[in-house]
Amino acid sequence: MLPIIGWSQSYVGTIGNYPIHLEVTSYPHEKDSTSGELDGYYFYDSKLISIPISGDFKKDKITLIDGYFFRPESVIDVDEVFQLTKKGNQLEGNFKLKDKTYNVVLTETQQEPLEDFRNPKLTFIKDSIVKYKDKQLVWFHEKYSKLPLFRLGNGFTKAQRAKFNPILDAIHLEDAKDNLDCNSWFEISYHINLVNDKFISYLKNYSIYCGGAHPSHGNVAYNFNLKTLDVVKDIESLYPKVNFFQKLKDKYQHLENDVQDEECETFVDDSYWTYKTWSLTAEGVLLIPNYPHAMSPCEDTYFLSYTELTNK
Structure with missing residues (x-):
């Protein structure tokens, strides 16, 4: 069990020639604050997929491995290992990826890796149009997570598009962020059950595993009343x-x-x-x-x- 009180620090820098962001939370030992445990994540700036890390520190020496659970004896078996030394506001050392080793230089930053750097980069890209009689659903995917979702297109009124497309934007964005935060198994599929003059009704089915004891399976329903411009709960x-x-x-x-x-x-x-x-x-x-x-x-x-x- 980790202590309740911890503190977080964000870093920006490189693994070899690859720009990354990293954030760790430190949990100092109660009787010796110069040592303790760590957890956090990092992502490559080109991919934006959060990779969970955990580890420990002893004075200025830091060890981090990929995964949610750290044991010192597991360092020799895991695929990804950071061995770093804290020097002022920097972390320097190396990163072992299987049989390759890269230099690492990271500098403290006040920038929030997710809110300030990653999330503003998430982008919706148009894919295709599906017609339901005189109405069009326009499908998009988010650039980094690849997750799809539709928006209301031609055949819907200006008021309907103005009401429901921002809602669909928000749903799509949250799903994309959840996917990028889950460096494991994240599957979503959609069943559009009704598109007519009165309603849009669809099911989102998900199957997700982001660490822990069990995967999560389930469904979420979205029902839009086109006449009243309400989301029907x-x-x-x-x-x-x-x-x-x-x-x-x-x-x-x-x-x-x-x-x-x-x-x-x-x-x-x-x-x-x-x-x-x-x-x-x-x-x-x-x-x-x-x-x-x-x-x-x-x-x-x-x-x-x-x-x-x-x-x-």
Whole structure:
């Protein structure tokens, strides 16, 4: 366990001829503040992908390795190792990358590597246009993370574009930053379920592992009301008289009695449906229960037609 109190310092410089930014947080030992543990990240200025690092320091000597967890005995086995000496406001030494070694010179900076340097460089690049009758969704990718997302194009009103494209910009930007912060496994896919004169409704499915005990899998729904220019959070705001849990239970419970895993308990009570995910389609509504992380394999998609929703 690391001490609670630490301090961070940012550096800018080079590994060989490659410009980098590096930030480390130091956690001095309680009884000897000249030694302690370190964690942080660095990124190459040309890539902007954060690489996690951890290590220790003893007086002016610093050792950092790639990864979230540092053990002194692991230094000989890892692919990336910084061996640095602090000299005034600089860190000097070498960086071993597998069987190659590079000189390192880093200088303290007050610039925030992510907020001041990396994030302003993130850029959206236009890829393609997909037509939905008289409406166009324009697809972009972010230059460094490569993540895609669409914007509203021709066929949507000026007011609709002015309202929802900044929202899509913000979603795209946050996903790109999360991807660049996760130097591991980060996958996102999209299912656009409805584009018409009233709504845009789509699902974002993600599968992510950025360190820790388990990967994270799930989905996020976005539902835009083109008439009211609102982001619709709850399906109940569209169908206030419908008890969705009861409708789903009546339709599906008897079909699952013989096959449903008892641990899932999809229709035993409505607790897993309180924060359900939902998405509109041309024929009806897709609904997905929300389980605790350990029970995510229980998640399945259920469907209610518009006819079923309007029948009492």
